Amino acid sequence: MMKHNLIKSVVVALLAAQPLLASGAMAAASNAEAPRTQTRTSELLLVQNQNQNQNSNQSRGVNQNQNENQNRNENQNRNQNRNADEDGVLATMTAQARAKPNHFCFYDGPGFGGGSFCAEPGQEAAVLPRGWDDRISSIEIVGKVTVTVCTNQNFTGTCQAFSASESALSGELNDAISSWRAK
Numbered sequence: 001m002m003k004h005n006l007i008k009s010v011v012v013a014l015l016a017a018q019p020l021l022a023s024g025a026m027a028a029a030s031n032a033e034a035p036r037t038q039t040r041t042s043e044l045l046l047v048q049n050q051n052q053n054q055n056s057n058q059s060r061g062v063n064q065n066q067n068e069n070q071n072r073n074e075n076q077n078r079n080q081n082r083n084a085d086e087d088g089v090l091a092t093m094t095a096q097a098r099a100k101p102n103h104f105c106f107y108d109g110p111g112f113g114g115g116s117f118c119a120e121p122g123q124e125a126a127v128l129p130r131g132w133d134d135r136i137s138s139i140e141i142v143g144k145v146t147v148t149v150c151t152n153q154n155f156t157g158t159c160q161a162f163s164a165s166e167s168a169l170s171g172e173l174n175d176a177i178s179s180w181r182a183k
Contacts, residue, residue: 093123125179
């Protein structure tokens with residue numbers, strides 16, 4: 001910024017001196033010095049324009065970065081709200097299912113440990129909720145329920161039905177479930 005102001009001052013001084021150089025008293029000197037003065041003035045104006053362009057580009061870059069950061073923050077907030085909504089629905093579904101005599105729960109750890117969510121007969125998921133795809137390690141079945149789990153979305157891939165709890169899913173199904181349906 002200081003460099004910019006110095007260049008500006010020199011340009012203003014040179015421009016102000018041009019009429020004096022053109023006057024009759026300095027005619028001889030001005031004729032000899034005019035091309036050099038004009039060249040210096042042109043060079044100074046070029047430097048000033050380059051500095052202004054650089055400052056303008058830097059300013060545009062800052063604004064672009066600010067816009068990108070703002071957009072990124074807005075997207076993160078939307079995703080957090082969407083995730084919170086999904087988590088709320090999953091928690092409500094789990095609480096309602098556990099209150100019923102016939103329900104089942106999926107766990108991300110063997111032996112019915114770790115995180116879980118529960119559902120009831122008559123429900124299904126062609127796609128597992130966020131964070132649960134390929135994560136289920138055990139299934140707890142309470143009452144009369146048959147749960148069919150599949151390794152791919154939309155009830156495809158390797159599928160297996162369970163009517164009793166499974167504390168440790170087999171190697172092919174462990175951490176490989178991507179869809180389920182229950183009856």
